[in-house]
Amino acid sequence: MEDKLKINDFYITIDRCLIYKDYGIISDTHIGFDIFFNEGGANFPLLQKDIVVKNILSIIEKYKINNLIINGDIKHNFKPYPREIKLLKEFIDFVKEYVNVILIKGNHDTFISSTGYEVYDYFILDNYLIFHGDKNLKVSKDLLEKKYWILGHEHPSIKLRDEVGAIIKFPIYLLNKKYIVLPAFNPLSPGNDLINNPPSSKVIKKDYLNSEVIGITDIGLLNFGTLKKLQEFAKTHL
Numbered sequence: 001m002e003d004k005l006k007i008n009d010f011y012i013t014i015d016r017c018l019i020y021k022d023y024g025i026i027s028d029t030h031i032g033f034d035i036f037f038n039e040g041g042a043n044f045p046l047l048q049k050d051i052v053v054k055n056i057l058s059i060i061e062k063y064k065i066n067n068l069i070i071n072g073d074i075k076h077n078f079k080p081y082p083r084e085i086k087l088l089k090e091f092i093d094f095v096k097e098y099v100n101v102i103l104i105k106g107n108h109d110t111f112i113s114s115t116g117y118e119v120y121d122y123f124i125l126d127n128y129l130i131f132h133g134d135k136n137l138k139v140s141k142d143l144l145e146k147k148y149w150i151l152g153h154e155h156p157s158i159k160l161r162d163e164v165g166a167i168i169k170f171p172i173y174l175l176n177k178k179y180i181v182l183p184a185f186n187p188l189s190p191g192n193d194l195i196n197n198p199p200s201s202k203v204i205k206k207d208y209l210n211s212e213v214i215g216i217t218d219i220g221l222l223n224f225g226t227l228k229k230l231q232e233f234a235k236t237h238l
Helices: 033-039 048-063 082-095 141-146 227-237
Strands: 004-007 010-013 018-020 023-026 067-071 100-104 123-125 128-130 148-151 156-161 167-175 179-181 212-217 220-226
Touching: 023 048, 048 082, 082 100, 156 227, 212 227, 220 227
Parallel strands: 023 067, 067 100, 128 148, 148 179
Antiparallel strands: 004 010, 010 018, 018 023, 123 128, 156 167, 167 179, 167 212, 212 220
16 A cells, blocks of 8 residues: 555655645644643643654655645644643744744634744645635635645544444545645544534535545555545445
């Protein structure tokens, strides 16, 4: 099985990262997810930043990238927790020692300006329009129609049941003729099972069922066909 798959002139990878030239594009790091639980009274170890950093360093080395685009939901909490802002700034500072970092704003990125870093609503990279995808982008119709979209936000996944009833959940890429939706880069972030649930993103709601499902599995990237066919199979076999 393949660890990376070429689509047009970019690669999708088993590492939850899209590669284009010397750019790595990821989405939904959700730094501060663990702080959310601790603020509610739990004693949750602060591991997420270290896990995300480890995975980022791995893709920098593996794919020899010089630029990293984080496509929204860089942080997790909607409230301005000082611990989260401090953790986030440390995270960005550290990654910037290795690559140029481009930050795109997602719906969770409230108060992110407190880090002192510039954050974009979208980023244009050659023929690609990169934005988070939680809402429709307010740009010209001409720009929207001429560019291929690279989106995040959805945390797309699928949940399948085997012959004995065991349930397996895979993070996925959702590949459409107009866009690609990236899986959440943070492996501890929950995914939205698109076989059984509608998407939360208004951007993809009209045509998401016609998208191909590329699953990230222990044996490599697997093409499961279209989401529509997976839903039909699930209704009759699961």
